[in-house]
Amino acid sequence: MKLQKNISLQPFNTFGVDVKAHQYINVTNEVELLEVLKQFYTSELFILGGGSNMLLTQDITKTVLHINLKGISIISEDENRVLVKAAAGENWHDFVMYCLQHNYGGLENLSLIPGHVGTSPIQNIGAYGVELKDVMSYCEAVNRQTLATKTFYTKDCGFGYRDSVFKTKFKDDYIITAVVFELTTSNHQLHIDYGAIQHELTAQNKVSPSIQDVADAVVAIRKSKLPDPKEIGNSGSFFKNPIVKTSVLESIQDEYPDVPYYKICKDSVKIPAGWLIENTGLKGFRKGDAGIHTKQALVLVNYGDASGNEIKDIAELVKKEVKKKFDIVLYTEVNIF
Ligand SMILES: Cc1cc2nc3c(=O)[nH]c(=O)nc-3n(C[C@H](O)[C@H](O)[C@H](O)COP(=O)(O)OP(=O)(O)OC[C@H]3O[C@@H](n4cnc5c(N)ncnc54)[C@H](O)[C@@H]3O)c2cc1C
Numbered sequence: 146m147k148l149q150k151n152i153s154l155q156p157f158n159t160f161g162v163d164v165k166a167h168q169y170i171n172v173t174n175e176v177e178l179l180e181v182l183k184q185f186y187t188s189e190l191f192i193l194g195g196g197s198n199m200l201l202t203q204d205i206t207k208t209v210l211h212i213n214l215k216g217i218s219i220i221s222e223d224e225n226r227v228l229v230k231a232a233a234g235e236n237w238h239d240f241v242m243y244c245l246q247h248n249y250g251g252l253e254n255l256s257l258i259p260g261h262v263g264t265s266p267i268q269n270i271g272a273y274g275v276e277l278k279d280v281m282s283y284c285e286a287v288n289r290q291t292l293a294t295k296t297f298y299t300k301d302c303g304f305g306y307r308d309s310v311f312k313t314k315f316k317d318d319y320i321i322t323a324v325v326f327e328l329t330t331s332n333h334q335l336h337i338d339y340g341a342i343q344h345e346l347t348a349q350n351k352v353s354p355s356i357q358d359v360a361d362a363v364v365a366i367r368k369s370k371l372p373d374p375k376e377i378g379n380s381g382s383f384f385k386n387p388i389v390k391t392s393v394l395e396s397i398q399d400e401y402p403d404v405p406y407y408k409i410c411k412d413s414v415k416i417p418a419g420w421l422i423e424n425t426g427l428k429g430f431r432k433g434d435a436g437i438h439t440k441q442a443l444v445l446v447n448y449g450d451a452s453g454n455e456i457k458d459i460a461e462l463v464k465k466e467v468k469k470k471f472d473i474v475l476y477t478e479v480n481i482f
Contacts, residue, residue: 146170146172146177146180146181147170147171148168148169148170148208149166149168149169149170150167150168150169151165151166151167152165152166152169153165153166154166154169154193154196154201154205154209157193157196157211158196158197158199158201159195159196159197159259159374159378159379159380160199160200160201160374160378160379160380160447160451160453160456161374161378161447162200162201162202162378162447162451162452162453162456163450163452164201164202164203164204164205164453165204165205166191166204166205166208166209167204167205167206167207167208168207168208168209169208169209169211170208170209170210170211171211171213172210172211172212172213172214173213173214173215173234174214174215175214175287175322178210178212178214178287178320178322179287179292181210182287182289182292182320183292185208185210187289187290187317187318188207189207189208190207190208190209190210190289191205191207191208191209191210191482192210192212192320193209193210193211193212194212194233194234194260194261194263194264195236195237195259195260195261195264196260197259197260197374197380197381198260198264198268198380198381198478198479198480199380199479199480199481199482200380200453200456200457200460200479200480200481200482201453201482202452202453202454202457202481202482203453203454203482205482210320212233212234212261212263212320213234214232214233214234214263214322214323215232215234215235216230216231216232216235217229217230217231217232217235217240217243218230220325222330223330224330224331225329225330225331225332226327226328226329226330227247227249227327227328227329227330228282228325228326228327228328229244229249229325229326229328230323230324230325230326231262231323231324231325231326232262232263232322232323233261233262233263233264233320233321233322233323233324234261234262234263235261235262235263236260236261236262237255237258237259237260237261237262237265237270238256238257238258238259240252240262241253241255241256241257241360242256242360244326244328245356245357245360248330248356249326249328249329249330250328250329250330250333250334250335250356251275251279251280251326251327251328251329251333251334252275252280252326252328253335253356253357253359253360253363254272254273254274254275254336254339254342254359254360254363255270255271255272255273255275255277255280255363256360256363256364256367257363257364257367257368258270258272258381259374259381262323262324263284263320263321263322263323263324264321265277265281265324266281266284266297266302266304266309266311266321266324267309267311267312267321268307268308268309268312268478269302269304269305269306269307269308269309270307271306271307272363272367273336273339273340273342273363273366274336274338274339274340275336276304277304278299278302278304280326280327280328281299281302281324281325281326281327282298282299282325282326282327283296283297283298283299283324283325284296284297284302284321284323284324284325285297285321285322285323285324285325286319286320286321286322287319287320287322288318288319289317289318289319289320290318294322295319297310306385306386306388306415307385307478333355333356335354335356335359336359337354337359337362340366341366342359342362342363342366345362345365345366346358346359346362349361349362349365370440370441371441371444372438372440372441372444372446377438377446377447377448378446378447378448378451379438379444379445379446379447380444380445380479381444381478381479382418382419382443382444382478383443383444383445383460383463383477383478383479384418384422384443384460384463384464384475384476384477384478385418385475385476385477385478386415386416386417386418387415387416387418387421387473387474387475387476388409388413388414388415389413389414389415389416389473390412390413391412391413391414393471393472393473394406394414394416397416397471401424404416404420405417405420416473417443418443418467418475419441419442419443420442421467421470421471421473421475422437422442422443422463422466422467423442424470424471425463425466425467425469425470427442427462427463427466428442430459430462431448432455432458432459433451433455434447434448434449434450434451434455435447435448435451435452435455435456435458435459436448436459437459437463445459445460445463453481457481460477460481463475
């Protein structure tokens with residue numbers, strides 16, 4: 146276990162914000178992880194995964210603990226199902242590709258999401274009609290105070306829209322060390338009705354698509370819509386899509402009859418935050434190097450040297466304008482530190 150001092154976190158966050166970690170420790174196995182947890186109180190550590198769901202607005206004075214545990218293993222496999230375990234520090238997209246190479250189905254719609262496997266349960270990552278809760282069997286986590294290992298089955302995780310117990314009841318209590326997925330080995334269930342997947346498959350002439358075809362379609366759509374963090378710093382969707390009462394939707398429909406929405410239950414709907422932001426006229430707004438992406442209003446960007454606070458100011462502006470125009474409060478999906 147090597148403790149480094151005063152290192153830049155710029156390479157470790159997808160916004161590419163240049164803040165410093167006063168102290169930094171990289172752990173690559175559970176023995177090292179437990180050693181660190183024995184030495185530091187919970188309040189002294191800042192946990193870092195792939196850095197793709199955080200906006201850093203200041204130097205981190207806590208010790209940054211970079212979770213880079215590695216390893217993929219098969220727990221059981223038969224002609225229908227496989228249980229695959231991936232350590233927390235595995236790169237999410239690489240793991241999805243590993244599963245596809247082995248003809249394990251279930252993760253294809255979640256292709257190209259940045260970040261680490263271990264972080265995926267925290268906000269129940271989701272895309273194109275599939276969420277982590279649909280494919281996770283259980284995850285393993287270490288209690289940061291007692292150092293005991295606990296298994297969280299899907300039913301224990303309180304999964305919701307970009308939400309779980311790891312963000313609420315057990316916030317900062319656990320470090321997830323591994324996630325176990327239950328995937329198909331035959332008769333794969335494809336989810337191709339969501340968004341533009343079917344359209345993309347048709348364009349590629351895929352009449353009976355395979356799981357790899359679905360993944361390819363998802364990757365193509367995402368590449369055409371979302372900026373690549375390697376080129377323009379960003380953290381994906383900055384805000385959650387707000388869930389509002391049907392009456393709020395109806396009042397918006399008076400002025401915008403075509404407002405898109407998804408029915409959640411009898412009296413509430415989800416409205417795309419990107420649509421709301423676009424209709425405040427802020428899409429493409431830029432101040433210095435911080436801005437709102439020109440093609441995707443839900444994505445805040447760092448064009449180069451923006452500070453975390455400059456990006457945070459843009460987020461505040463977005464929230465203010467959406468509230469003013471639609472009387473809807475936006476909540477961030479990204480963690481701001
Ligand atoms: C271009 C782009 C597209 C994206 N698209 C999507 C999308 O389609 N769907 C979606 O759901 N998300 C999306 N995201 C958001 C992001 O990729 C996910 O939220 C991802 O799961 C974050 O993982 P990470 O390892 O980078 O987390 P980090 O940013 O490193 O950490 C996030 C939080 O988890 C904590 N944490 C990290 N590791 C652990 C651990 N092992 N145990 C406990 N706590 C931990 C951190 O302290 C922090 O609070 C996108 C992001 C980008 C940049």
